[in-house]
Amino acid sequence: MSSTALKKLFSRPESLKPNMTHYCPGCGHSVAHRLVAELLDEMGLREKTIGVAPVGCAVLAYNYFNFDMVEAPHGRALAVATGIKRVHPDKFVLTYQGDGDLAAIGTAETIHAANRGEKISTIFINNAIYGMTGGQMAPTTTVGLVATTTPGGRDPDRDGAPIDISQMLAVCQRTVYIERCALTSVKNIQKAKRAIKKSFLVQLNNLGFSLVELLSPCPTNWKMNPSDAWKWTESILTKTYPLGVIKDTSGLGDVR
Amino acid sequence: MPSEKMLMRGAHVVGEAAVRAGCRYYFGYPITPQNELPEYLSSRLLEVGGTFIQAESEIASINMVIGASVSGGRVMTSSSSPGISLKQEGISYLCGQELPAVIVNMMRGGPGLGNIAPSQADYFQATRGGGHGDYRLLVLAPASNQELAEVTFDAFDLADKYRNPVMILGDGLMGQMMEPVIFRDPIDPKELPPKDYILDGCKGREPRAVFSMLLDPPTLYQHNMKLQKKYEEITAREVRYETYQVNDAELILVAYGTASRIAKGAVNRLRREGFRVGLFRPVTLWPYPKEALRTLARGGAKIGVFELSVGQMVEDVLMSVGSTSEVYLHGIPGGPIPTPADVAQFALSVLKGDGLVGRKVEI
Numbered sequence: 001m002s003s004t005a006l007k008k009l010f011s012r013p014e015s016l017k018p019n020m021t022h023y024c025p026g027c028g029h030s031v032a033h034r035l036v037a038e039l040l041d042e043m044g045l046r047e048k049t050i051g052v053a054p055v056g057c058a059v060l061a062y063n064y065f066n067f068d069m070v071e072a073p074h075g076r077a078l079a080v081a082t083g084i085k086r087v088h089p090d091k092f093v094l095t096y097q098g099d100g101d102l103a104a105i106g107t108a109e110t111i112h113a114a115n116r117g118e119k120i121s122t123i124f125i126n127n128a129i130y131g132m133t134g135g136q137m138a139p140t141t142t143v144g145l146v147a148t149t150t151p152g153g154r155d156p157d158r159d160g161a162p163i164d165i166s167q168m169l170a171v172c173q174r175t176v177y178i179e180r181c182a183l184t185s186v187k188n189i190q191k192a193k194r195a196i197k198k199s200f201l202v203q204l205n206n207l208g209f210s211l212v213e214l215l216s217p218c219p220t221n222w223k224m225n226p227s228d229a230w231k232w233t234e235s236i237l238t239k240t241y242p243l244g245v246i247k248d249t250s251g252l253g254d255v256r
Numbered sequence: 257m258p259s260e261k262m263l264m265r266g267a268h269v270v271g272e273a274a275v276r277a278g279c280r281y282y283f284g285y286p287i288t289p290q291n292e293l294p295e296y297l298s299s300r301l302l303e304v305g306g307t308f309i310q311a312e313s314e315i316a317s318i319n320m321v322i323g324a325s326v327s328g329g330r331v332m333t334s335s336s337s338p339g340i341s342l343k344q345e346g347i348s349y350l351c352g353q354e355l356p357a358v359i360v361n362m363m364r365g366g367p368g369l370g371n372i373a374p375s376q377a378d379y380f381q382a383t384r385g386g387g388h389g390d391y392r393l394l395v396l397a398p399a400s401n402q403e404l405a406e407v408t409f410d411a412f413d414l415a416d417k418y419r420n421p422v423m424i425l426g427d428g429l430m431g432q433m434m435e436p437v438i439f440r441d442p443i444d445p446k447e448l449p450p451k452d453y454i455l456d457g458c459k460g461r462e463p464r465a466v467f468s469m470l471l472d473p474p475t476l477y478q479h480n481m482k483l484q485k486k487y488e489e490i491t492a493r494e495v496r497y498e499t500y501q502v503n504d505a506e507l508i509l510v511a512y513g514t515a516s517r518i519a520k521g522a523v524n525r526l527r528r529e530g531f532r533v534g535l536f537r538p539v540t541l542w543p544y545p546k547e548a549l550r551t552l553a554r555g556g557a558k559i560g561v562f563e564l565s566v567g568q569m570v571e572d573v574l575m576s577v578g579s580t581s582e583v584y585l586h587g588i589p590g591g592p593i594p595t596p597a598d599v600a601q602f603a604l605s606v607l608k609g610d611g612l613v614g615r616k617v618e619i
């Protein structure tokens with residue numbers, strides 16, 4: 001008896017289209033896409049998911065995600081998602097947003113959707129910079145970080161302090177679950193996957209708003225190679241944005 | 257069966273007609289003078305199992321409209337001038353993504369905070385854009401409560417038919433006015449034809465993406481040309497207007513909405529005194545009833561434009577009649593509302609050629 005059958009150990013999730021992404025080498029967006037797609041497959045959600053793409057480097061997310069998607073104006077993803085969820089309360093609604101999108105132009109939409117307790121899961125990619133437009137300062141840019149619009153490094157007196165959106169949202173009564181993870185080591189990526197899964201479960205259990213912040217490397221605009229960008233994310237960015245659960249009133253316990 | 261005749265406020269008429277037309281989603285932010293509309297819908301939509309959200313801003317509300325529309329719901333938002341300015345970004349996206357929605361603007365005086373008196377100063381914004389890009393809205397300008405009910409009902413059908421936002425353009429006076437109205441039979445939104453572009457999860461079909469970013473220049477070009485074709489089709493099919501006493505008129509007043517009611521009063525007054533004056537009232541401001549006005553102008557009558565803005569619609573009139581007729585303008589910015597007697601004076605001044613009220617305008 002011949003046993004030539006091969007066992008498949010790793011493959012592209014169905015929730016990802018077989019398209020090459022435009023993301024730079026070492027960018028966190030591609031890792032985050034993969035995590036979201038794996039989970040939607042594993043949880044059997046692909047066919048009931050409606051995703052909202054942001055403006056920013058992930059603006060083309062609908063070219064990569066293999067489920068229903070709409071593109072929102074810059075920052076308004078959570079308002080668009082609110083309209084979707086109110087029409088389809090039984091569907092799974094996801095926004096995927098960068099820091100410029102979610103924490104600058106869309107601050108109001110973000111805070112108020114969270115405060116209404118919209119039953120939506122938000123993936124928040126914090127790379128401390130505006131990637132798509134070429135490396136300008138973001139509200140999350142850390143003190144001293146050089147961006148194209150902070151030539152001498154971010155100066156709080158001139159540019160304001162880095163904004164911690166997750167902490168701000170935790171104060172809103174109707175947010176249920178907020179966790180900050182980092183897309184760096186394998187261990188951290190696995191942690192991020194568990195956090196995203198929990199956020200999905202919060203929505204599936206109709207509990208309210210949840211957000212997972214992912215500290216994410218932007219090697220291109222930080223002007224680092226991918227491995228230095230990983231290291232910088234883990235050792236420096238986490239000083240301004242410490243990792244961990246920021247709020248959890250879900251009662252769901254540990255998610256595996 | 258059609259409803260009994262009811263005495264209602266204009267803003268409530270819009271709300272009731274919207275619900276009867278199958279609207280189940282409303283998102284808005286308060287601004288005078290249109291608050292009676294969201295207030296009405298906040299309870300009325302509950303009765304029919306719909307959704308009302310008082311959003312944190314006009315920007316959020318128009319984006320909720322995008323979300324509800326792309327999900328297949330019949331959806332409406334409303335505001336007044338400064339709020340409509342904030343909605344322009346979302347309106348441009350709705351047009352780019354070809355999503356239907358009904359947007360009500362009960363205009364007030366501007367620019368800036370201006371005042372809450374009736375005004376027609378957002379004519380350019382409504383008919384020319386206001387948001388970015390090459391797009392058009394269907395703009396409906398009713399002049400009575402009965403017509404408010406009709407156009408609100410039609411607005412949802414037109415929006416769906418062309419996958420384009422439709423604006424109902426009124427003003428504070430129209431929203432507050434009490435007049436009798438008979439509504440059409442309500443429809444059940446569940447019985448509307450299915451839409452093949454909406455997002456509801458990709459079960460049993462290929463995933464869909466709705467977006468307006470078209471980086472490849474030829475692709476954006478083609479998309480825009482497709483939109484232009486749609487706008488041409490709307491222009492050919494959806495023009496609406498009313499004429500009143502125009503057949504033998506030496507002077508045709510052109511006015512819409514609230515201004516047209518005042519102008520009609522002036523026409524009646526002048527007719528009693530033996531003057532041959534008529535009224536042309538556009539109901540669609542875009543597409544503008546150019547052909548109809550041009551044909552009338554060929555009869556040789558002078559044209560007198562009366563608008564509650566200092567000279568916006570008059571440009572469409574000039575583009576319609578060219579040099580066929582002499583065109584005069586009596587344009588008043590938000591503030592004191594002229595009476596029929598004032599407009600009659602303008603008409604007489606044009607007939608006599610004394611130049612005392614209004615002014616002659618040329619291309």
Ligand SMILES: Cc1ncc(C[n+]2csc(CCOP(=O)(O)OP(=O)(O)O)c2C)c(N)n1
Nearest residue numbers: 055056057074098099100101129130131132
């Ligand atoms: C109304 C509006 N303003 C500005 C822009 C330009 N813009 C596009 S992406 C972007 C920043 C995005 O940064 P972020 O959300 O952090 O995403 P990243 O590119 O870093 O992934 C800006 C300012 C826009 N598209 N729309």
Ligand code: SF4
Nearest residue numbers: 023024027057131218
């Ligand atoms: S610019 Fe930065 S965020 Fe954008 S794709 Fe490249 S690495 Fe990623």
